[in-house]
Amino acid sequence: MPKIPMYQKIYEDVLASIRTGEASPGDRIDSEDSLAEKYGVSRITTKKALSLLGEEGYIIRKPGKGSFVADSASVAAVDRKVKDTVRKKLGFIIDYVGNSFALNLFNQISLQGTETGYDMLISVSHASQEVEMRAIDAMKQSGCNGIILVPVLREFYNQEIIRSIADHYPILTIDRELAGLPSPCVSTDHRKASAELTAYLIQREHKHIAFFHTRPNVSKSEGLRASGYHDMMVQHALSDTASIFTPTVHFGTHLLPFAAGIASPDSEAQQKIAQIEAEILTFFDANPHVTAVVCCTHPMAYLTYTLLMRMGKSIPADISIVCFDEMEQIQRTVHFTHFHQNEIGIAQHALQLMGTLISDGVTTENAANIFVPGSIVEGNTVRAISE
Numbered sequence: 001m002p003k004i005p006m007y008q009k010i011y012e013d014v015l016a017s018i019r020t021g022e023a024s025p026g027d028r029i030d031s032e033d034s035l036a037e038k039y040g041v042s043r044i045t046t047k048k049a050l051s052l053l054g055e056e057g058y059i060i061r062k063p064g065k066g067s068f069v070a071d072s073a074s075v076a077a078v079d080r081k082v083k084d085t086v087r088k089k090l091g092f093i094i095d096y097v098g099n100s101f102a103l104n105l106f107n108q109i110s111l112q113g114t115e116t117g118y119d120m121l122i123s124v125s126h127a128s129q130e131v132e133m134r135a136i137d138a139m140k141q142s143g144c145n146g147i148i149l150v151p152v153l154r155e156f157y158n159q160e161i162i163r164s165i166a167d168h169y170p171i172l173t174i175d176r177e178l179a180g181l182p183s184p185c186v187s188t189d190h191r192k193a194s195a196e197l198t199a200y201l202i203q204r205e206h207k208h209i210a211f212f213h214t215r216p217n218v219s220k221s222e223g224l225r226a227s228g229y230h231d232m233m234v235q236h237a238l239s240d241t242a243s244i245f246t247p248t249v250h251f252g253t254h255l256l257p258f259a260a261g262i263a264s265p266d267s268e269a270q271q272k273i274a275q276i277e278a279e280i281l282t283f284f285d286a287n288p289h290v291t292a293v294v295c296c297t298h299p300m301a302y303l304t305y306t307l308l309m310r311m312g313k314s315i316p317a318d319i320s321i322v323c324f325d326e327m328e329q330i331q332r333t334v335h336f337t338h339f340h341q342n343e344i345g346i347a348q349h350a351l352q353l354m355g356t357l358i359s360d361g362v363t364t365e366n367a368a369n370i371f372v373p374g375s376i377v378e379g380n381t382v383r384a385i386s387e
Helices: 006-019 031-039 041-056 071-087 100-116 131-143 159-166 190-202 220-235 255-261 267-286 300-310 343-359
Strands: 059-062 068-070 089-094 119-124 146-149 171-172 185-187 208-210 243-245 293-294 319-326 337-340 373-377
Touching: 006 031, 031 041, 041 059, 041 068, 059 131, 059 300, 059 337, 068 190, 071 343, 089 100, 089 131, 100 343, 100 373, 119 131, 131 159, 146 343, 159 171, 171 343, 185 343, 190 220, 190 319, 190 337, 190 373, 208 220, 220 267, 243 267, 267 300, 293 300, 300 319
Parallel strands: 089 119, 089 146, 146 171, 171 185, 208 243, 208 293, 293 319, 319 337
Antiparallel strands: 059 068, 337 373
């Protein structure tokens, strides 16, 4: 560890004596000569230390008489001023920025965090737990007061998350709850949102509504969205007509540019897209009565749309499609009716909650999860059966 300058050491030692009460208001501080002899430095060094203490209001410098401790009120006021002007560091780690929700969230956290007064340290883990673990460790080592995290979810959490929470280090997550760990989460109520999307279709007289997952190993948020769909189908006595599609490979955001024809896929991507397309076509062949689909993500909605069009179906005349969020860069001529997550509100609540964890001493164990309401945005992919 590098040595601090001697003037700073003298400054901190004198300040410590004032704060502990060893040097009381009105007491005379050692002279520049005495301090120079005590620390083995020149008068230039001790003068710099005492001048800094004087400028900050901790001592009063009287030419020809010496330096004296300021009164208690003055010292307390300076302490408050220094505390208020020290900017806290805040870490933000997100797994990817490949869709509109993630990109808008990235922008809002970084913008609002800076406006709130934090020095922001930001990292993208690219869905790698190893990168995520290194980023958490580096941010803690650099003095971050807390970390907001969009975690990489695998079968097990990375050890740095578990270790940090066990040490009562302020960590909160966005969008994905860390089940079993005492860490608060700020997110959309995925179950309620999916129920609202499903109800939107039911209100337009759809009864044969399918739900499309994006991956074989369903994430917690996808599971909640499926539960919301199921809740609404049961509530309206439509469970017998419910059907759920789950692909054998993950159709993630990274595959969407290839499926949309705006990028050339490699052989592996081509194989995955071809497999998922075949599985979707098989699903519709086996479920010809489906009139509407709730897609868990916009990428899956777009792929479903292009396949149905290729099958000679008209959207929404033959089949209606709704989804979560929407990627503006892939909209082209289709604008999906979708549930829009409130990234601005999520960022605001996350930063407010982090403030209580850092400044008010609230522990993660005692901080409750926060659900931020979103809204349904109407597009051109839904019609009522009676139309």
